[in-house]
Amino acid sequence: xxxxxxxxxxxxxxxxxxxxxxxxxxxxxxxxxxxxxxxxxxxxxxxxxxxxxxxxxxxxxxxxxxxxxxxxxxxxxxxxxxxxxxxxxxxxxxxxxxxxxxxxxxxxxxxxxxxxxxxxxxxxxxxxxxxxxxxxxxxxxxxxxxxxxxxxxxxxxxxxxxxxxxxxxxxxxxxxxxxxxxxxxxxxxxxxxxxxxxxxxxxxxxxxxxxxxxxxxxxxxxxxxxxxxxxxxxxxxxxxxxxxxxx
Amino acid sequence: xxxxxxxxxxxxxxxxxxxxxxxxxxxxxxxxxxxxxxxxxxxxxxxxxxxxxxxxxxxxxxxxxxxxxxxxxxxxxxxxxxxxxxxxxxxxxxxxxxxxxxxxxxxxxxxxxxxxxxxxxxxxxxxxxxxxxxxxxxxxxxxxxxxxxxxxxxxxxxxxxxxxxxxxxxxxxxxxxxxxxxxxxxxxxxxxxxxxxxxxxxxxxxxxxxxxxxxxxxxxxxxxxxxx
Amino acid sequence: xxxxxxxxxxxxxxxxxxxxxxxxxxxxxxxxxxxxxxxxxxxxxxxxxxxxxxxxxxxxxxxxxxxxxxxxxxxxxxxxxxxxxxxxxxxxxxxxxxxxxxxxxxxxxxxxxxxxxxxxxxxxxxxxxxxxxxxxxxxxxxxxxxxxxxxxxxxxxxxxxxxxxxxxxxxxxxxxxxxxxxxxxxxxxxxxxxxxxxxxxxxxxxxxxxxxxxxxxxxxxxxxxxxxxxxxxxxxxxxxxxxxxxxxxxxxxxxxx
Numbered sequence: 054x055x056x057x058x059x060x061x062x063x064x065x066x067x068x069x070x071x072x073x074x075x076x077x078x079x080x081x082x083x084x085x086x087x088x089x090x091x092x093x094x095x096x097x098x099x100x101x102x103x104x105x106x107x108x109x110x111x112x113x114x115x116x117x118x119x120x121x122x123x124x125x126x127x128x129x130x131x132x133x134x135x136x137x138x139x140x141x142x143x144x145x146x147x148x149x150x151x152x153x154x155x156x157x158x159x160x161x162x163x164x165x166x167x168x169x170x171x172x173x174x175x176x177x178x179x180x181x182x183x184x185x186x187x188x189x190x191x192x193x194x195x196x197x198x199x200x201x202x203x204x205x206x207x208x209x210x211x212x213x214x215x216x217x218x219x220x221x222x223x224x225x226x227x228x229x230x231x232x233x234x235x236x237x238x239x240x241x242x243x244x245x246x247x248x249x250x251x252x253x254x255x256x257x258x259x260x261x262x263x264x265x266x267x268x269x270x271x272x273x274x275x276x277x278x279x280x281x282x283x284x285x286x287x288x289x290x291x292x293x294x295x296x297x298x299x300x
Numbered sequence: 301x302x303x304x305x306x307x308x309x310x311x312x313x314x315x316x317x318x319x320x321x322x323x324x325x326x327x328x329x330x331x332x333x334x335x336x337x338x339x340x341x342x343x344x345x346x347x348x349x350x351x352x353x354x355x356x357x358x359x360x361x362x363x364x365x366x367x368x369x370x371x372x373x374x375x376x377x378x379x380x381x382x383x384x385x386x387x388x389x390x391x392x393x394x395x396x397x398x399x400x401x402x403x404x405x406x407x408x409x410x411x412x413x414x415x416x417x418x419x420x421x422x423x424x425x426x427x428x429x430x431x432x433x434x435x436x437x438x439x440x441x442x443x444x445x446x447x448x449x450x451x452x453x454x455x456x457x458x459x460x461x462x463x464x465x466x467x468x469x470x471x472x473x474x475x476x477x478x479x480x481x482x483x484x485x486x487x488x489x490x491x492x493x494x495x496x497x498x499x500x501x502x503x504x505x506x507x508x509x510x511x512x513x514x515x516x517x518x519x520x521x522x523x524x525x526x527x528x
Numbered sequence: 529x530x531x532x533x534x535x536x537x538x539x540x541x542x543x544x545x546x547x548x549x550x551x552x553x554x555x556x557x558x559x560x561x562x563x564x565x566x567x568x569x570x571x572x573x574x575x576x577x578x579x580x581x582x583x584x585x586x587x588x589x590x591x592x593x594x595x596x597x598x599x600x601x602x603x604x605x606x607x608x609x610x611x612x613x614x615x616x617x618x619x620x621x622x623x624x625x626x627x628x629x630x631x632x633x634x635x636x637x638x639x640x641x642x643x644x645x646x647x648x649x650x651x652x653x654x655x656x657x658x659x660x661x662x663x664x665x666x667x668x669x670x671x672x673x674x675x676x677x678x679x680x681x682x683x684x685x686x687x688x689x690x691x692x693x694x695x696x697x698x699x700x701x702x703x704x705x706x707x708x709x710x711x712x713x714x715x716x717x718x719x720x721x722x723x724x725x726x727x728x729x730x731x732x733x734x735x736x737x738x739x740x741x742x743x744x745x746x747x748x749x750x751x752x753x754x755x756x757x758x759x760x761x762x763x764x765x766x767x768x769x770x771x772x773x774x775x776x777x778x779x780x781x782x783x784x785x
Binding site: 203283 | 323
């Protein structure tokens, strides 16, 4: 059986966080010049850049959809992003994650408005510390908005996990490697609709339900940060605040 | 007036007034774009970014990408290609244009001012030549996001009028964000700089005054230099 | 990746039936199609099983070979799961490197086995740091008529029960069998018109916007979950799918494993 490494001491996690605390999040909108939309995001020690190209002509032609845009999502880890160098190029894990991330956005992107085109989302992990796909989804939401892609909602994402028998929010790498379960989700905050869900490890049904609630609550917090970053990006250049108050 | 919204923001319950950049769900109007919401008349969200989507009547600057008899294939800075039929030039051609010599009239990479005549269901876009605007040699093209075009034109054309006067240039602003400038070299450089500045600061207030000040101070600087 | 080819007419038909509480083949929403499990059918594999759920047909073969352990687990065996959606199984499958669907299938099945710790990896150590047994679980889909995941996962577990360790072939001594510590079972459900249906048929799988696979163990704990597809789900719907997953896994486990 696995040795239990002590990840919780005196009711706190090794990095000082409580069970329901997120790591610090930093968001910058529109960081790349060539991409149509982009976002740089940090979630704890995760550093991720998301870029969106499109809608643009879709190649190859035979892969076009006459009725709507085709969305491609590529999640990729830079070779220097992990302790052990990761060989460049897609591996099975990245391919699965790319699929899960793409599907997380399917319910919100209004693809019918751009038939026959392609919308490409690229997420590059520059530095990883567990929860990379959740950081990627959060950044991609903002990059899609920044690119002017019409969407019904933003998508927010976070993971919960089980460490030393407790369900906790937003595992870091040490917790993920030594924990008993990891459950990333993606959600539309406005409607509490879940668009991605995976669970890896072993938990009881009750732990699952508790963990899901914890994660959904955190997604609301993250949504507020995403929204604020998008709004502040234009607000900070306003010269007269009173004009807004007039409305 | 300048309220920024993000996709999913609730805008109103008056679903009958829902316009561009919004969607209706269960009796409520929500934003579908990241942009500036406007509730006078229709409830719409003007996007801060996004690709130009051609619509009938738009006058735009296209770039020839391919000659595919009997059409020129034209790039409109849009996700969709457009085509210009060889007969569109019959008014200005000296003789019947043969398929073989289409490139003598419009070659790949040439710029042309066109009008969008039809956008059909399959997103095939038909164009006609806009004859009253000619892109003669010696000009330059500036490209800005099409969403910033209204700002470059200004309310009742106030901004573009000021630019033309103070830069002393011929400036043609097309709906797809492509802008044609013609004038002396230094004047064109000034006009480009100012247009890009307007595009960058398009969402701020007091822009017209700031641009006027920028142009005036530039002039004063130039005059000072000349006087030595 | 292009979109799955969906026949709108069939989708409308399925949705219409569901709205009236029915399914194409007359099943209840919580009913599985006919399941059959044949074990040990490939002599050259150390474990094998062929599972049919309705007309979906999946063959799983397990090969056990000595190999080098991962550096961070020098005393543990290695499980490697792969899935082939071979072209003969469906007009949609093409030959070539694994695509995202076959990769997802393999990884979900793998997740269930790993999460449950059904295989005691410590027992697969031959020489610490040098040599361990590698367990290759290869899923070969023969006929895709919906819900390949559940069939593949069931096939994997059925293959692993009484797995033969080929000590003799490699001149080694050791236990020749490896009993499983648990029996994780995957149960996939889809959401159509607000209803939860278990074991989607081919058309139901295409008509549904989302599916959730719940993998649970003999004691009712969960050892894997995966939501797939383009739709969104409410918390209550997922909770229902978990409940159904645990219930159906119990029934399947009792009858076939």
